[in-house]
Amino acid sequence: MKKTLLTAALVAGFSLPALAQQITVINFGGANANAQKKAYYEPFEKTGTKVVAVEYNGEQAKIKAMVETKKVTWDVVEVESPDVARGCDEGLFEKLDYAKIGNKADFLPAAVTECGVGVFVWSTVMAYNGDKLAAGPKTWADFFDTKKFAGKRGMRKGARYNVEFALMADGVKVGDVYKVLATKEGADRAFKKLTELKPSIQWWEAGAQPPQFLVAGDVAMTTVYNGRIDAANREGKNLKITWTGGIYDLDYWVIPKGSPNKDAALKFIAFASTPDAQAEYAKNIAYGPTNTKALAKLDAKVLGNLPTSPANSADALQFDLKFWADQGEQLEKRFAAWAAQ
Amino acid sequence: MSATLAAPPPDPRALQHALARADKQRKLRAFSLTLPLLLFLALTFLVPIAVLLKRAVENPEVANALPRTAAALDGWNREGTPPAEAYAALTRDLASLPDSADAGALARRLNSEVPGARSLVMATYKALPLPQTTAATSATDLKAAVLALDERWGEPTYWQAIAKNGSRWTPDYLLTSVDLRRDAKGAVERVEPEQRAFGRILVRTFEISLVVTLWCLALAYPLAYWLTTLPARTANVLMILVLVPFWTSILVRVAAWIVLLQSEGLVNHALIGLHVINQPLALLFNRTGVVIAMVHILLPFMILPLYSVMKSVPPTYLRAAVSLGSAPLAAFFRVYVPQTYAGIGAGALLVFILSIGYYVTPALLGGPDDQMLSYYIAQYTNVTVNWGMACALGALLLAATLVLYAVYRRVTNSELSLG
Numbered sequence: 001m002k003k004t005l006l007t008a009a010l011v012a013g014f015s016l017p018a019l020a021q022q023i024t025v026i027n028f029g030g031a032n033a034n035a036q037k038k039a040y041y042e043p044f045e046k047t048g049t050k051v052v053a054v055e056y057n058g059e060q061a062k063i064k065a066m067v068e069t070k071k072v073t074w075d076v077v078e079v080e081s082p083d084v085a086r087g088c089d090e091g092l093f094e095k096l097d098y099a100k101i102g103n104k105a106d107f108l109p110a111a112v113t114e115c116g117v118g119v120f121v122w123s124t125v126m127a128y129n130g131d132k133l134a135a136g137p138k139t140w141a142d143f144f145d146t147k148k149f150a151g152k153r154g155m156r157k158g159a160r161y162n163v164e165f166a167l168m169a170d171g172v173k174v175g176d177v178y179k180v181l182a183t184k185e186g187a188d189r190a191f192k193k194l195t196e197l198k199p200s201i202q203w204w205e206a207g208a209q210p211p212q213f214l215v216a217g218d219v220a221m222t223t224v225y226n227g228r229i230d231a232a233n234r235e236g237k238n239l240k241i242t243w244t245g246g247i248y249d250l251d252y253w254v255i256p257k258g259s260p261n262k263d264a265a266l267k268f269i270a271f272a273s274t275p276d277a278q279a280e281y282a283k284n285i286a287y288g289p290t291n292t293k294a295l296a297k298l299d300a301k302v303l304g305n306l307p308t309s310p311a312n313s314a315d316a317l318q319f320d321l322k323f324w325a326d327q328g329e330q331l332e333k334r335f336a337a338w339a340a341q
Numbered sequence: 342m343s344a345t346l347a348a349p350p351p352d353p354r355a356l357q358h359a360l361a362r363a364d365k366q367r368k369l370r371a372f373s374l375t376l377p378l379l380l381f382l383a384l385t386f387l388v389p390i391a392v393l394l395k396r397a398v399e400n401p402e403v404a405n406a407l408p409r410t411a412a413a414l415d416g417w418n419r420e421g422t423p424p425a426e427a428y429a430a431l432t433r434d435l436a437s438l439p440d441s442a443d444a445g446a447l448a449r450r451l452n453s454e455v456p457g458a459r460s461l462v463m464a465t466y467k468a469l470p471l472p473q474t475t476a477a478t479s480a481t482d483l484k485a486a487v488l489a490l491d492e493r494w495g496e497p498t499y500w501q502a503i504a505k506n507g508s509r510w511t512p513d514y515l516l517t518s519v520d521l522r523r524d525a526k527g528a529v530e531r532v533e534p535e536q537r538a539f540g541r542i543l544v545r546t547f548e549i550s551l552v553v554t555l556w557c558l559a560l561a562y563p564l565a566y567w568l569t570t571l572p573a574r575t576a577n578v579l580m581i582l583v584l585v586p587f588w589t590s591i592l593v594r595v596a597a598w599i600v601l602l603q604s605e606g607l608v609n610h611a612l613i614g615l616h617v618i619n620q621p622l623a624l625l626f627n628r629t630g631v632v633i634a635m636v637h638i639l640l641p642f643m644i645l646p647l648y649s650v651m652k653s654v655p656p657t658y659l660r661a662a663v664s665l666g667s668a669p670l671a672a673f674f675r676v677y678v679p680q681t682y683a684g685i686g687a688g689a690l691l692v693f694i695l696s697i698g699y700y701v702t703p704a705l706l707g708g709p710d711d712q713m714l715s716y717y718i719a720q721y722t723n724v725t726v727n728w729g730m731a732c733a734l735g736a737l738l739l740a741a742t743l744v745l746y747a748v749y750r751r752v753t754n755s756e757l758s759l760g
Contacts, residue, residue: 057723059722059724060724060726062723086445089441089445089448089449089459090442091440158709201708204626205705216604216605326458326459327457329452329456329725330456330536332720332724333536334536334538335709337535337536337537338535339708339709339712340541340542340710
């Protein structure tokens, strides 16, 4: 018996890696990774390719190091929007062959780029605890008004999103935010507005923190990635989102240049871009599909939580990745100087 | 050996030579035994530091991508728009780049000097060759075509950045790390007030490290003293209590502090329950939380050297001082404490130098005003992908540490001893 087991184990050990192809897919972990596993990895494995999921925290430096040393071990990577354009320009990613992925016209316009295809639409919004605050903030001006709403505010450590929110709170129209921010006076105005709120801000670093702040009562309201609120509410919490003035953005699939499993990686991306897979994903976490045909497969309840639904996106701002690719370094440095004042 | 000694030496000089040779061989053998370690140190320690220092002054992007443009800008007085030849050279340089990755590297480099240069360079690169131009088009017409493509090429700032970075080496990263920069003509000046960040960050880094060191000393000194007065057995058990957290992962300890210190956490609940406070204290995501957690993590580094030095101080000295008429407290401070200076110095230096490089603890427990230099090194490495800047900040940290060590040696007039 023992011997047969051993033989079986040996046979399995030697033959499996030879039979099954394997790709390594990198994601951001957390609730998002679980939803991806259900909607993308597990169904894709049924087609015969094993998916090894690895988490990272968006460090493009890791991809750069792999590509430069020509030791690429990652096949598909989920990246944030500023990194798609930058990495594509600097030759870190493979150019995508859309004939193998799907019909470009089916996707949101922003989801189709030279090196990356959109995975989902997510939004940074304001949220509050429905159990502790009956009438929540309606606008960013409310969020910045500590007289009207007492208590601390959670905000992400860094300039990104916060300077946009500050301008909206200062009365800049959604459509003009990036136009104003591009000027020296606009940036001054944003930081001046942030200074007003500074004593009341409790900063967060990881996406999992703001829902915890709300549940623990550390803050009265916070900026947060909308999917995290959805995940907390699935665990029985009563957190509420105000969609007005939220900043929506896409995450993208890219293939690092020189990936040894490029074909399988493309097949995976094509699979994850189908309406069925994307609809399944949206049911597991409240991030919007990039394939517009997936919307028809979702019911009203799921749609109501997505950043892409008409009601939620009416007063939303699209993240301007060209602006941040140009101005990001300068603004982040200014933020560091501002924080020290 | 004894045989050679017994026979009378034929020539004292020959003996001297033989002795010298034997000595040399012995030294060589000893040296060759340390060779693996030296090699290991060189490969894992010296070479990376050398590469880091080199990267902090390396500036190949513009020189590689735009050699003709840099040459054409050579005589330019860096005011107004540059000569038409520079525009022509730019289109030729960009068009002859072998790979879009080179344009990307150029765009990144220029963008860290002038925000906006990234989109300008990439858009121009992608638009080449310019419509209705050929190899025979005159420089003036090319200039007009480039300006028609993007009028920002008419602004001198982008050209100044190219002219300034034409050489392969640059002091810019190092200057930026101390809030200085070169202006368009190359003179060194301070950066605008709203961009002055690193000076304050460096001061903050030292400030936090100093506070942590003082707290560690204040807590560790009595504890280490108490340990030396206990019987060996009890002292060993207590020492294990000191060491167990020392062996636990930093992340685990940081997470534990979050649980303890949050506003609904154990510490606040206990204080409110005891009616010490009415409102929960803000212990987290500010300087307090960072200092508490760092002191906890670094405490063993202070206790161990103190304990080992205190163990070697004979308790009889203190007794002698008291029996000779000194007040116990005065005897402690004038007789005992001076004998532990070596331990205080070693512990304090160890804790201080470890604190300076702290990253995870302030990142997770602090606000933006509590981040130390390493946080920004990580940010430039991972997020901004500006490795020149990351290396310059690393060099700054290294230099600060070396200066500190030199000061320590000057003050204590001794080598670092770890007990």
